[in-house]
Amino acid sequence: MFTIGKLATFAGISADALRYYEREGLIEPAGKSAAGYRLYDKDSTRRVQFIKHAQHCGFTLAEIRELIVLRGRDAACCGDVRKRAIEKKLQLEIKIRAMKAMSKGLDRLIKECADETKPVEECAILAALEQVAGGAH
């Protein structure tokens, strides 16, 4: 058994992040010391690694909690987890498309501003952005 500080060091995250995970129901201490400090074990280390890997794949903490619940459910199967992974991929692909559209928008603006020596009040980028803002109202 080890303290929150040790677990934080093993996992490479802050103790505050671990306390946050605990508030979010993602981890729980394996026990408490006589002085009332949280104590963790090897399962806690595995759980934190699981959370970190899932975050790297884009899962939110709420979604990670669902994965953890699924893991403990007898009736659940690999297909349930796979479905969530596919849904996450769909979400990411939609975000990627939106970001590509943003990047293309910036390309157009950058192209419009060919003369960098012009004073800022004649900046084509700022003018174009104002037009967009005006059109949105």
Next chain:
Amino acid sequence: MKIEVFYSPGCKECAAAQANLKAAAHEANARVEWRELNVLDELDYAVELGVLALPAIAIDGKLVFSSLPTPRQLRKALNKHIARET
């Protein structure tokens, strides 16, 4: 009219409900074209339609359900769609 069901392979929930939904769709419109799409094979199309959750149902290329409807809900949506088209 074209109905497209996006499903994740191995989804028990989808497989069990699809037959009933297909029957309900044909009941609403006998000439309905029913397509079942494995989302992994049609990822770009699913993204284009804005599919975020599975299973999902699109009617004539527009996402209408982000989870499996009941046969009654599907019939209602189809009737509404038919009324709009005529």
